[in-house]
Amino acid sequence: MKMKNKADVVIVGGGVNGCSLAYQLAKKGLDVVLLEKKYICSGATGRCGAGIRQQWSTKENTMLAMESVKIFEKLSRELGFDIGLRQGGYLIVVHDKKEMRQAEKNVEMQKTLGLDVSIIDSDEIKEIVPILDVKGMHAIAATFCPTDGHADPFKTTFAYAMAAKKEGATILTHTPVIRVLKEKNAVKGVKTNKGEIKAPVVVNAAGVWSKKVAETAGINLPNQPYRKEIMVTERIKPMFEAMVISFKDGIYFSQQDEGQILGGIPNPHERKGYLTDPTFSFIQHMSKTLLRYAPPLGYLRVIRHWTGFYDVSPDARPIIGEDDKVKGFIHCHGFSGHGFMLSPMVTKLLTEYIADGKTSPFLEWLSLERFKGKTIQKEVSVVG
Amino acid sequence: MRIKKHPILEFDREKKLRFYINGKELYGYEGETISAALFANGVTTFSRSLKYNHPRGFFCGIGKCSSCLMTVNGIPNTRTCITPLKDGVEVKTQDAYADLPETKHKRHKKKVINTDLLVIGGGPAGLSAALEAAKHGVNVLLVDENPILGGQLIKQTHKFFGSREEKAGTRGVEIAQQLRKEVEKQENIRVFLKSTVFGYYECEQNHCFGMVKRREDYTEEIYELHCKSVIFACGAMENMLAFPGNDLPGVYGAGGVQTLMNVYGVKPGRRVLMVGSGNVGLIVSYQLLQADVDVAYIVEGLPKIGGYHVHAAKVRRCGVPILTSHTIVEAYGNERVEGARIAKVGKNWSIIPGTEMDVKCDTICLAVGLTPSIRLLSQTGAEIRFIREAGGHVALHNKNMETTVPGVYVAGDGSGIEEASTAMLEGKIAGFSAAYKIKNKAFDSKPLKLYHEELERLRDGPFGVKGRKAKEKIAVQWSDKR
């Protein structure tokens, strides 16, 4: 069978962002081809914690996340497939006065945007997650937003991909894009291992490999790869629904619907370089910290532990929108460890731009050009 | 359900132990696992499944699956099929989930072991590998998750085929005993039983693994292992078959049933339907008869019997019908198997209407092949390929049993399903090669050549065909890679 050789839009990457875009663009009537070098969810999406949080330190991220949650809430119905959304809240631990000041500032800002969020004391912490040891984790308080939560990253992405196909999109797995084709300063298509596909628009949603894809179009991205490790335990009776996180310790963990505890933490002994193997030091540091937070979990065995990469931009915010030098080259990367939760809104904005030419202040705020010459406002509420 | 009289085996039941299931008092014997003791008392439901609340019980008998998980002395999700029974132990069934215990968790400090060679798996391949390497002067750490060394040999009561050098004519249990004794004599082999190697980790030099050792009080200790070379001799897992009712207690792996009978002296049931007529299906059927258990039928999907003729003739003589071109359609029962329906199959395994038959039985034994255990091995990054004749996915390896990752070797069923005799030879080759590499010595090719010749002889016979094909394919794909 010959591969399709023409399309309105080519999307590089079959993660949550690529698949969501494929669905939305196809729904708008565009001829879409999505190319994935391995299989759907083989990148960061299939390795992530899939937490969905609206408690951010910048107004823009908070707004993006809040809009995304509104979309997530209706997504199962829209796609005709259960994405496994559960809104059990995010409990963000506050350890000291300095963190308290930041928490107060954040909560105040988040409330002006209409977010249901509050600062809670140790009794309330114990009510929400009874197994926590408030003393052990050195908490003085926490912030809590009950509509935060998580979804199943596989189900979400497969649901998008299936819906995209129904809308007429073509999805080709095991088809790496070798090069983006250009004519003068405009995109002309892509070259794959199976031949060329002509298209006036190419979306770079290749996750941590976006830098490489952009290079083939002569674009230099500031993104950096960071190895991240994550683990899951065996099942145990459901005890809590919230995601517990601490910016200071870097830990995050939650209990999945089926009873597993899933979580991660940065490895204090992390080495430099593009390393993909899991480390023994992670598992030790993770279990030590986890047991300080929730001592009874000591009886649980870890059943899996794997690595993935954060694709980190200089200000830890995504990079989206059309390139200002190469026409038709669309950025959709730099998610810095929160690309699952922001995907609904980010891909909606990009769809409206590609299909209808609609711009938005967000696109400007998240453009690649923001790094040129200006001082950057870094997102500080980052874990993992 | 305990076997009292057996033509070959004797079961040592000297020390009686008291234990509790959901608070009810029962008795077992020292040397039994918790699963075996429960089984002997007629308890076949160990837990309930998460989604549909189906009963779950024993299945593989060697710690490879999660069917037998129970709460033991408060510790959740314990694999009772490889956990020894202790006096006074409290066992609880798990209803979809286990509870966390109230008691405070006792943490053991992590320990670190450095060794020349790590051998994972103490079956015929691992035992032979460890012995060979130790003879050449390297320090060996030999790890197995079961309470006894010997792998599948410890349940094989029949006399082995193969060559005299590889102990043909001897019973599997006796081969295991001989190898165990030799291992005990070697000072530079350190053995860890009831210990599982669970993960491969990043390491700047050498190789790094995590291991967990199960202690007498059922708590666990963590070890960080560092080694220069490693031999994976992890054996194989039994295949499952898809049919309605296949998750009922009473549907067991044939190897699992063999373990229960021949290691612990416990009968799996009263009347068995055997699915599969390969050697495993035939031999286990005969062993069931020896344990005074009825075998209703042996059904075989293919038009002809898969195993050796001597084995088939033996069970036929005992009056067990072997139905070729037949398969199991369904298992039925409430809390456990009460019967099965079987039928004749035509081309493409389609069931021929009107040939369905009801079989009254309380046990269904699946002897439908083995799959190499490569999950741990694959973490090393060794190149894995699907080779049908090898039984599934296996690591590419060269003649010296080294994989595409330097210092990582394979041997035995884990490198392609064959037999104990070939497993022992592959173990010797891997042990020899690893030892020479560690010692940084030039190869003395003489003993190696002998082992290779012996292997070829074994694979030359009519029953070596599959193994030979598998190894040929692996060799071709290996050289394509270079």
Ligand SMILES: Cc1cc2nc3c(=O)[nH]c(=O)nc-3n(C[C@H](O)[C@H](O)[C@H](O)COP(=O)(O)OP(=O)(O)OC[C@H]3O[C@@H](n4cnc5c(N)ncnc54)[C@H](O)[C@@H]3O)c2cc1C
């Ligand atoms: C351990 C971990 C935990 C995380 N936890 C969270 C969390 O709790 N919440 C959250 O919101 N985010 C989390 N993230 C981040 C999140 O996973 C990512 O931001 C998000 O999944 C990015 O999705 P994506 O579709 O942009 O990229 P990816 O999922 O990485 O997909 C990119 C795809 O592109 C393909 N590709 C690459 N190059 C090519 C090419 N040349 N041709 C064709 N295809 C190509 C890749 O194979 C890959 O499938 C976590 C990440 C990690 C690693």
Ligand SMILES: Cc1cc2nc3c(=O)[nH]c(=O)nc-3n(C[C@H](O)[C@H](O)[C@H](O)COP(=O)(O)OP(=O)(O)OC[C@H]3O[C@@H](n4cnc5c(N)ncnc54)[C@H](O)[C@@H]3O)c2cc1C
């Ligand atoms: C019914 C039956 C009859 C047979 N008859 C014959 C015969 O007549 N002649 C013949 O030559 N062969 C026969 N065989 C085949 C023979 O038993 C196997 O081929 C042989 O046991 C394979 O040896 P092995 O060492 O590769 O694996 P195994 O014997 O399966 O040993 C592997 C060991 O590794 C351990 N292990 C695995 N992973 C880990 C880990 N991560 N950590 C710690 N330990 C681990 C396992 O617990 C196991 O004890 C028969 C097999 C069966 C089932």
